Amino acid sequence: MFQRLDPGTATAVRLDFEGQSVAAEPGDTVAAALLAAxxxxxxxxxxxxxxxxxxxxxxxxxxxxxxxxxxxxxQACMVPVADGMKIRRQHGAREVA
Incomplete structure (x- = not known):
């Protein structure tokens, strides 16, 4: 399991993952924040x-x-977190309009 090297650092960013509040650190990618959670x-x-x-x-x-x-x-590993992001799992391929 992933864990932070310094778990005592104050978290300043909140994400919404399918209705669940997730704490993140400034500079995290979305992938790193979700894995740490x-x-x-x-x-x-x-x-x-x-x-x-x-x-x-x-x-x-x-x-x-x-x-x-x-x-x-x-790509969650390439997107830096921002306060208030709304994130959802992707089920299958996205629809083509």
Whole structure:
């Protein structure tokens, strides 16, 4: 499980993950904040519905795709946290308009 190196640091950023309040530190990525909060499933694959979570943490693998503030297919490992972000798991492929 992921944990912070310095758990005594004051948290200043709050995220909303599917109705659950998640604390984050300024400078965290969305993936790092969710993993530190114990959230390990970010999306499901389109065909089999297999759960996926961050793997590379550097924007290469695309396993951390998530919906952030209503925008699907965001790489959680590349997006810095911002106070009040609304985050949801991504189920399957996004619809094409």
């Amino acid at each position: 114990g959230i390990g499933r970010f999306r499901e694959t389109p065909v089999a519905g297999s759960p996926r979570a961050p793997y590379c943490m550097m924007g290469i693998c695309f396993d951390c795709l998530i919906e952030i503030d209503g925008v699907p297919n965001r």
